[in-house]
Amino acid sequence: MFIHFLMKKMWENETKQFHLILKESLNKNIVELYNETLLEITKLKRNNLKTHEYTEVILESMGCTYCNRNGYFCGCSICDWDSLLINLMARMEALRCKDIDYYCRAVAFSITSIRGINIKGEAIEEIAIHNSFCNWQFPNELIDFIFKSKYIYIKNPLVGILQARAVNITQDKIDEWKGVFRKKLSVSIGVETSNEWIRNHWLNKSINNNQILDAVRLLKKNKCNTNVNIIFGLPGYNERQSIEELKRTVGALYLNDDIDIITISPLVTRRNTLQGLIEKNKLMIHKINLVTLFVALIEILSTFPGIENKMVISPPNFQSFVKENIMYDDKLSIEILHILQKYVRIGKNIKWKELLECSILENKDLFEYKNQIMEQSSYEEIQNDLYNIALSLSQIVFKEKKKEMIEMFSKELKEFIS
Numbered sequence: 161m162f163i164h165f166l167m168k169k170m171w172e173n174e175t176k177q178f179h180l181i182l183k184e185s186l187n188k189n190i191v192e193l194y195n196e197t198l199l200e201i202t203k204l205k206r207n208n209l210k211t212h213e214y215t216e217v218i219l220e221s222m223g224c225t226y227c228n229r230n231g232y233f234c235g236c237s238i239c240d241w242d243s244l245l246i247n248l249m250a251r252m253e254a255l256r257c258k259d260i261d262y263y264c265r266a267v268a269f270s271i272t273s274i275r276g277i278n279i280k281g282e283a284i285e286e287i288a289i290h291n292s293f294c295n296w297q298f299p300n301e302l303i304d305f306i307f308k309s310k311y312i313y314i315k316n317p318l319v320g321i322l323q324a325r326a327v328n329i330t331q332d333k334i335d336e337w338k339g340v341f342r343k344k345l346s347v348s349i350g351v352e353t354s355n356e357w358i359r360n361h362w363l364n365k366s367i368n369n370n371q372i373l374d375a376v377r378l379l380k381k382n383k384c385n386t387n388v389n390i391i392f393g394l395p396g397y398n399e400r401q402s403i404e405e406l407k408r409t410v411g412a413l414y415l416n417d418d419i420d421i422i423t424i425s426p427l428v429t430r431r432n433t434l435q436g437l438i439e440k441n442k443l444m445i446h447k448i449n450l451v452t453l454f455v456a457l458i459e460i461l462s463t464f465p466g467i468e469n470k471m472v473i474s475p476p477n478f479q480s481f482v483k484e485n486i487m488y489d490d491k492l493s494i495e496i497l498h499i500l501q502k503y504v505r506i507g508k509n510i511k512w513k514e515l516l517e518c519s520i521l522e523n524k525d526l527f528e529y530k531n532q533i534m535e536q537s538s539y540e541e542i543q544n545d546l547y548n549i550a551l552s553l554s555q556i557v558f559k560e561k562k563k564e565m566i567e568m569f570s571k572e573l574k575e576f577i578s
C-alpha cells in the first residue's frame with residue numbers, strides 16, 4: 161500500500177537509530193542497561209495530567225509494536241507517540257529481550273518516579289501505553305507487578321482506562337485485566353473513522369470494521385466499558401469534509417449497544433505524521449480549528465438523538481488541540497473555547513444538549529463561517545483531493561520512485577467506497 165511505503169520512508173531515520181541503540185544495548189550488562197534506562201526516564205520529567213477525578217499515567221516502554229515492526233517503523237499515519245523517544249525505546253526493547261523482570265521494573269519506574277510507592281489509586285486512571293493488550297509490551301508479569309503486588313498501588317484505581325488495538329483483544333488478556341480495577345475496566349479502541357478504506361489506505365491502521373465490532377462485543381460480553389476513539393479532521397481533509405466524515409462515523413457507531421462511549425479527538429499535528437508532512441509542505445489550506453469543532457458537534461447533536469449520552473472529548477487531546485490553535489485570537493474562537501471547556505471531561509452526564517441552546521448559535525460570524533465552509537470541496541470530491549495530496553507527496557518523498565508510487569495509490573483509490 162502507498163501509505164505503508166510513505167510511513168516507512170518517513171520513519172527511516174528512526175528505524176536506523178533504533179537498530180543502532182538496540183544493538184549496543186543488547187551487548188550491555190543488564191544492570192548497566194537498567195540504570196541507563198531509568199536515567200533516561202527521569203530525564204523526560206513527565207508529569208501526569210490530572211483533573212479533579214481523572215489522572216493520566218504515562219508508561220514508558222519499547223513503544224507500539226504495530227508501529228515498530230521487528231525493527232522498522234511504519235505505524236498509523238496519524239500517530240507520532242515515539243519519534244523523540246527512540247533511544248529509550250531501544251533500551252526498553254533490549255531489557256524486554258534480555259530479562260522480563262528488569263523490563264517490568266523499568267516500566268513501573270514511570271509511575272513510581274512521579275507518584276512514589278504504596279499509592280492509592282484515583283477515581284479514574286488512564287494507563288497510557290500504546291497497546292495494553294499486547295503481550296510483548298504489557299506482559300501479564302507487568303500487570304501483576306504494577307497492580308497486584310501491592311508494591312506500587314496499595315489500593316488500585318476505581319476505574320481503569322486502557323488503550324488497545326482491536327486485533328489484540330482476546331479473552332485471555334481480558335481475564336488478566338479483569339479484577340485489576342476496583343469498579344470497572346474500560347477499554348479504548350482506535351477506530352478513527354467508519355470508512356474502512358480511509359482507515360487502512362490513508363491512516364495505515366490495518367484494522368477492518370468486523371475486527372472492531374468483534375472486539376467491542378467481546379469486551380461487552382465481559383462487562384467491560386467500551387470506548388471507541390474517532391478522529392475529527394483526518395489528514396488532508398478540509399473543514400467541510402471533516403464535518404461530513406465525522407457525521408458518517410458517528411452515525412455508523414452511535415446505535416451500537418456494545419459501544420458505551422464515543423471519544424472524539426480533533427486531530428493534532430505531530431511531526432512524523434501524514435498531517436505533519438502535508439502541513440510542512442504547505443499542501444493544506446482549510447484545516448480544522450476550534451470553530452469547526454464546535455460546528456461539527458452541533459451538527460452531530462442535532463442529527464443523532466441520544467448521542468449526548470455517549471459522546472466525550474478527551475481532555476489531553478483537547479488541551480493539545482487548543483495549544484496548536486493558540487494563534488486564534490478572534491472573539492468567536494475565544495468564546496467557543498470558553499464554552500467547550502465546560503464539556504471536555506471524562507465520564508457520563510455531560511450536558512451536551514445545552515450546546516444546542518447556546519446564544520452563540522445566533523452569532524453573525526458563526527453564520528458567515530458556516531457559509532464559507534460550504535464553498536470548500538465536498539465529501540464527494542475526497543478521492544480527487546487525496547489523489548492530489550498523494551501526488552505531491554510522491555514527488556517530495558519518493559523522487560525517482562514517484563511514478564510507481566502514485567500509480568499504486570491510484571489503483572488503491574479504485575477500491576474506495578465512500
Ligand code: SF4
Nearest residue numbers: 224227235236239290
Ligand atoms: S495509533 Fe496506536 S496502534 Fe497506531 S501507531 Fe499509534 S500507538 Fe500504535
